[in-house]
Amino acid sequence: MTDDAADATRTGAGAAVDRVRERAAALAPALGATWTEDEPWRFLTDLTAIGSRMAGSEGERRAAGLVADAFERAGLADVRAEPFDLPAWERGSASLDVTVSGRDGEPATRSFEALALPYSPSGRVAGELVDVGYGTPAEIDERDVEGRIAVASTTTPEGGRFVHRMEKFGYAVEAGAVGFVFVNHVDGQLPPTGSLTFGEEAEAVAVGVSKETGAWLREYAVGGTVGGAERGSVGGAVDTASQGTTGGSGSVARAELSVEASTTPGESRNVIGRAGPDTDERVLLLAHYDAHDIAEGALDNGCGIATVATAAEVLADAALPLGVDVVAVGAEEVGLLGAEHLADRLDLDRVKGVVNVDGAGRFRDLVALAHASTAAASVAEAVSTATRRPIEVDAQPHPFSDQWPFVRRGVPALQLHSDSGDRGRGWGHTHADTRDKVDDRNVREHAMLIALLVVEFAAPERDLPRLDRDELAAAFREADFETGMRAADLWPADWD
Ligand SMILES: [Zn+2]
Numbered sequence: 001m002t003d004d005a006a007d008a009t010r011t012g013a014g015a016a017v018d019r020v021r022e023r024a025a026a027l028a029p030a031l032g033a034t035w036t037e038d039e040p041w042r043f044l045t046d047l048t049a050i051g052s053r054m055a056g057s058e059g060e061r062r063a064a065g066l067v068a069d070a071f072e073r074a075g076l077a078d079v080r081a082e083p084f085d086l087p088a089w090e091r092g093s094a095s096l097d098v099t100v101s102g103r104d105g106e107p108a109t110r111s112f113e114a115l116a117l118p119y120s121p122s123g124r125v126a127g128e129l130v131d132v133g134y135g136t137p138a139e140i141d142e143r144d145v146e147g148r149i150a151v152a153s154t155t156t157p158e159g160g161r162f163v164h165r166m167e168k169f170g171y172a173v174e175a176g177a178v179g180f181v182f183v184n185h186v187d188g189q190l191p192p193t194g195s196l197t198f199g200e201e202a203e204a205v206a207v208g209v210s211k212e213t214g215a216w217l218r219e220y221a222v223g224g225t226v227g228g229a230e231r232g233s234v235g236g237a238v239d240t241a242s243q244g245t246t247g248g249s250g251s252v253a254r255a256e257l258s259v260e261a262s263t264t265p266g267e268s269r270n271v272i273g274r275a276g277p278d279t280d281e282r283v284l285l286l287a288h289y290d291a292h293d294i295a296e297g298a299l300d301n302g303c304g305i306a307t308v309a310t311a312a313e314v315l316a317d318a319a320l321p322l323g324v325d326v327v328a329v330g331a332e333e334v335g336l337l338g339a340e341h342l343a344d345r346l347d348l349d350r351v352k353g354v355v356n357v358d359g360a361g362r363f364r365d366l367v368a369l370a371h372a373s374t375a376a377a378s379v380a381e382a383v384s385t386a387t388r389r390p391i392e393v394d395a396q397p398h399p400f401s402d403q404w405p406f407v408r409r410g411v412p413a414l415q416l417h418s419d420s421g422d423r424g425r426g427w428g429h430t431h432a433d434t435r436d437k438v439d440d441r442n443v444r445e446h447a448m449l450i451a452l453l454v455v456e457f458a459a460p461e462r463d464l465p466r467l468d469r470d471e472l473a474a475a476f477r478e479a480d481f482e483t484g485m486r487a488a489d490l491w492p493a494d495w496d
Pocket residue numbers: 288300301332358359
């Protein structure tokens with residue numbers, strides 16, 4: 001029997017584990033070099049020193065140049081930038097003032113630090129604050145938010161899936177909220193940021209505030225809590241005179257929320273290089289390199305793009321059976337705009353699979369989100385077993401990273417993340433997402449694992465069936481995404 005025939009007769013998980021072991025052995029010099037490399041740290045240093053890498057900004061353009069240099073150094077072929085247009089959002093000032101009566105019945109106004117959320121329009125609204133808790137659709141349904149400013153947490157209830165800001169904002173605005181305040185659940189006077197929409201000006205003003213500010217706002221809000229006890233009605237008809245903070249005076253706090261911002265035509269770019277031969281069929285390895293303007297973007301997604309640039313060096317040494325397009329994607333944070341551009345211009349029938357690195361390289365253990373593809377999940381399981389490295393595999397899909405433009409068109413994908421042990425974004429999307437939080441051992445180790453994942457995606461023996469549209473829609477429904485995705489205008493029209 002030839003080696004090929006032997007390969008063909010080996011099926012299932014055991015064969016995949018053998019394959020990964022063989023390829024890891026063949027790549028031992030490149031993998032070993034990665035173990036001691038200082039390039040990932042130097043690359044992250046250059047990237048985070050830029051400051052803002054906001055989509056469409058000068059910083060994002062400079063970052064694209066650094067990524068292109070890193071891809072060249074890694075040995076990728078045909079490194080180039082592909083520009084695309086986007087509505088570029090730029091931050092101005094924001095303010096949040098709350099007027100509340102004291103014991104003496106005299107009104108006093110307090111000003112809180114607030115950060116506009118990307119794609120918030122400019123504007124000023126006034127009204128009562130309404131505490132919508134975590135901001136899930138069910139909680140918003142229980143409150144009367146009409147004409148009020150909704151106050152929602154960045155985190156979500158334990159046990160359920162993570163509900164995204166866009167779902168909360170979209171649902172609150174649909175229910176009549178005139179403004180939205182997003183309260184961090186992480187200590188440290190850290191107002192969070194995060195886009196309200198996928199690439200278009202939003203319908204209502206919105207800001208992020210710190211956990212500490214949020215504690216005050218909840219006390220001032222209708223349906224707010226004091227000392228852990230729910231205050232006022234949270235269901236059915238709301239009698240505003242009987243609730244909200246009153247300082248004993250019977251009057252309700254009034255908030256004024258103001259945002260200055262602009263959305264104007266801008267340009268971003270994807271940076272693309274190739275490992276392996278120039279074949280028709282390709283595997284895509286993606287990571288976004290843009291970041292929010294208020295941070296260095298060291299974790300989100302500096303670690304991710306550093307991981308991909310490092311994996312590219314290993315892949316450049318691999319005897320790949322087909323081409324792997326390594327793509328640094330722009331403008332992810334404002335609505336996956338680089339990935340949408342990429343998916344639009346590629347023939348997706350020739351994309352065998354997508355490996356999206358958003359969240360890997362940060363924490364010790366790799367997490368693989370398989371986005372409803374059992375084949376993609378089994379790739380992660382094979383690499384985990386073959387390398388004796390824990391990779392937690394989660395099959396549940398979500399639409400909030402760069403795999404989504406591919407997944408919704410049926411292309412199987414893995415998203416690589418890493419586990420902090422905490423719920424939510426941690427330092428991500430805050431001023432504190434800085435280089436000192438990075439442990440580049442994780443970047444290097446995840447780069448090795450991801451290179452092996454990509455090699456297995458590219459293996460001729462590895463079948464990666466397209467995702468069936470009805471099954472995919474069912475998986476999103478089962479994960480309770482339909483309501484939130486519709487509110488955020490993300491539910492695909494052809495899924496009905
Ligand atoms: Zn990200």
